[in-house]
Amino acid sequence: MTETLFRNALILTMAPGSNGATLSGDVLVRDGRIISVGTTVIPTPDMVIIEAAGKLIMPGLINAHTHSSETFFRGRYERMPLEVWLLYAYPLLVGTQISPRLLYLRTLLLAMESLRSGVTTLSDDFFDVPGHDVERLATVFSAYEASGIRANISSAVMNIPTLDALPFAREIVPLELQRLLDGNPQIRTDEYIAFCKEIFSTLHGRAGRLQFMIAPSAPQRCTPDLIQACHALARDKSVPFHTHVVETKTQAVTGQLLYGKSLIRHLHDLGALDRHTTIAHSVWVNDADIELMGAARCSVAHNAVSNQKLGAGIAPIRRLLEAGVTVGLGTDGVCSNDTARILDVMRTAALIHGVSGPDPEEWLTANEILHAATLGGARTALLDHVTGSLEPGKAADIIMLDLDTYAFQPFNDAERQIVFSENGSSIKLVMVAGEVVVRDRKLVTIDEAAIFQEIRETVPELLAEHGEVERRNRIFEPWFAEIHRRASLVDVGMNRYAGDMPFWRRN
Structure with a gap:
């Protein structure tokens, strides 16, 4: 039996009903929980004591949506709308597959x-x-296991060709460019579901903190049978059905042109909108969409x-919260x-x-933001019974902040200063499942300097190769920029205060 005692701390539990109030006292951890x-705990000789006077103890933060695939492209792009950015971050004309070692390092x-x-999850x-x-x-999975973090991990899927998932693409992209993309084989639904079932039998649950989640890329990028099969499997395995919906106005136009309805309505009509559904972005939802999402009690990862x-x-x-939608926060990918x-x-x-x-009464409060970054984020991952708040029985996913820092001088309000003042420099200790993974602002499980050195030595060659891939894909940019421009001129009925509006029209 391993016990750790955080002694004499200021505690922000984020537990339901706590309303951001802080406690003073101890936090006892035993065997990862x-x-x-x-409450005051009398130490025993075998306890690990962490003196927490002058420190704030709170739940670890939850990143509800990110893409490890982008980690090496930090700082590479700017001034690109999503439809153009995708050409370079997720190129249509792909290069060689990244090596297993670089995949691990990334x-x-x-x-x-x-x-x-x-971030603990x-x-x-x-x-x-x-x-x-x-x-x-x-x-x-091995990289996450070595780091000590908790993670939901997907193998995102799509099976509709890119040009068929975008408005206007087939009418404006030159045929010679279309031919470069057409003919690529698309995965069948039964093949992908068989793959997922193999992952559930081999990798899901690894280290007690790593799970597999089902992630069809977006409803317009996946056939209806794939969406429905993915959702059924997610429900069966009690894992998130994690997808991107209406991130951009172009995607809002896509739903109307492809299906004659919004993409949220499309998901709903396929039976794939419920508590298991986590939607990344949800920027271009209308009032009718929000009503459906609230009734379904789905989740949104706000990036x-x-x-x-x-x-x-x-x-x-604000309107998603009022409708009953769970909201978490995501960084999205690093690039x-x-x-x-x-x-x-x-x-x-x-x-x-x-x-x-x-109306400032409609603006988000620090408490709502902090809830989204902790318990709300855990709910988006279907892990709110495991993490997201400091409550007896939950996993010991804990961060400790030093209050003797600029962010808390002088100390006025814990939640507001965490949200508006803290940049991470006050984080002194991080614990996941009862194991300390960051101590005195240094990683415990990993030789940070050695990893940085290996990245400096090996990644430049990869980035040079990716530069060539970017050059090859640049031929599509004028047409994808035009798709973005045309979509921007379409009225998709987004008057968010007058209910669902009629079908789109050109301005």
């Missing part, structure tokens, strides 16, 4: 940065070109920083953000919603 919170780097910034919407491979996904960098817009988070720090997302999300309307 929280035993008591706030995943590990994301986990390292996440832990250093207080992340949902990695991992995408691997050209397909789905058990050994390569096992490499991703406030990425949505701004890619020019996607601001999700209507559309360009960090893995959920604290940056928290501050951005707390600020940008001030422009969503003139």
